[in-house]
Amino acid sequence: MTTTLINPANETAIRTIAQATVEEVDECVARALAAQRAWAAEAPAARAEALRRFARAVDDAVEELAGLEVLN
Numbered sequence: 842m843t844t845t846l847i848n849p850a851n852e853t854a855i856r857t858i859a860q861a862t863v864e865e866v867d868e869c870v871a872r873a874l875a876a877q878r879a880w881a882a883e884a885p886a887a888r889a890e891a892l893r894r895f896a897r898a899v900d901d902a903v904e905e906l907a908g909l910e911v912l913n
Contacts, residue, residue, distance in 0.1 A: 848912050855912050 846855040861869070880888065899906065 846913070 842860045843857050844860055845857045847853070848855050883891075
């Protein structure tokens with residue numbers, strides 16, 4: 842099953858995406874729980890560095906992310 846994302850400003854299709862099944866959602870939740878436990882076990886300095894890397898990645902893609910948000 843798919844869903845089409847619609848630009849609310851002009852009602853044009855942005856993109857068609859697949860919908861997850863209940864089983865896929867359950868798997869994602871289980872993986873997120875495992876990832877959270879691994880994250881909590883990391884030293885604070887390691888978590889801080891990971892967050893800085895994430896911030897750099899967002900900064901590097903800020904124009905693309907802003908464009909997507911404008912469409913949405």
